[in-house]
Amino acid sequence: xxxxxxxxxxxxxxxxxxxxxxxxxxxxxxxxxxxxxxxxxxxxxxxxxxxxxxxxxxxxxxxxxxxxxxxxxxxxxxxxxxxxxxxxxxxxxxxxxxxxxxxxxxxxxxxxx
Amino acid sequence: xxxxxxxxxxxxxxxxxxxxxxxxxxxxxxxxxxxxxxxxxxxxxxxxxxxxxxxxxxxxxxxxxxxxxxxxxxxxxxxxxxxxxxxxxxxxxxxxxxxxxxxxxxxxxxxxx
Numbered sequence: 001x002x003x004x005x006x007x008x009x010x011x012x013x014x015x016x017x018x019x020x021x022x023x024x025x026x027x028x029x030x031x032x033x034x035x036x037x038x039x040x041x042x043x044x045x046x047x048x049x050x051x052x053x054x055x056x057x058x059x060x061x062x063x064x065x066x067x068x069x070x071x072x073x074x075x076x077x078x079x080x081x082x083x084x085x086x087x088x089x090x091x092x093x094x095x096x097x098x099x100x101x102x103x104x105x106x107x108x109x110x111x112x113x
Numbered sequence: 114x115x116x117x118x119x120x121x122x123x124x125x126x127x128x129x130x131x132x133x134x135x136x137x138x139x140x141x142x143x144x145x146x147x148x149x150x151x152x153x154x155x156x157x158x159x160x161x162x163x164x165x166x167x168x169x170x171x172x173x174x175x176x177x178x179x180x181x182x183x184x185x186x187x188x189x190x191x192x193x194x195x196x197x198x199x200x201x202x203x204x205x206x207x208x209x210x211x212x213x214x215x216x217x218x219x220x221x222x223x224x225x226x
Binding site: 033035040041042043044045090092101102104105106107 | 117119122147149155156157158159162203205214215216217218219
């Protein structure tokens with residue numbers, strides 16, 4: 001099992017550009033989520049999905065879109081990148097949304113200039 | 114809205130010293146509690162979790178945590194730290210609802226030889 005994989009590992013964007021952060025898991029987990037990690041603020045939930053075709057907003061969804069067409073993949077789209085979106089982004093998955101341990105990907109470090 | 118507070122943002126201690134990291138949450142109902150660790154340059158890994166039963170839970174690498182319901186606390190402990198315990202530690206709380214894992218701001222622990 002590869003677990004949770006994320007690409008790219010690093011990305012630099014200019015303000016106004018768009019891009020997609022990729023996330024995939026091979027554990028057949030129903031639940032997937034995206035977090036951003038900023039110094040002194042821990043991890044904040046951006047969007048999550050409880051299964052293919054079902055997504056919902058987390059704590060900080062503005063400026064991000066997600067979709068879940070398959071169980072394995074959960075891409076995060078930045079529509080118009082802003083410097084405030086400079087952060088480290090982690091994707092996670094778990095078997096059960098409420099009680100399950102979440103498995104995290106290695107992260108994507110994004111810088112928006 | 115539920116929140117998670119970690120008492121210390123930065124802790125420095127010597128090898129063989131004891132470690133205790135505080136975590137308090139604000140939610141009155143049933144909760145699931147987690148401690149995650151992030152070693153330098155790595156993604157988050159689960160240290161331990163509490164769902165129900167014995168309030169003293171043991172995790173990996175000699176860590177343990179005690180759930181005190183009356184104090185809304187879930188403090189992490191290790192009797193004798195090693196240099197390899199240098200990492201950032203995150204407390205997280207889930208109230209069992211879909212996708213709502215709330216993280217604390219994290220505590221950076223530095224263990225000096």
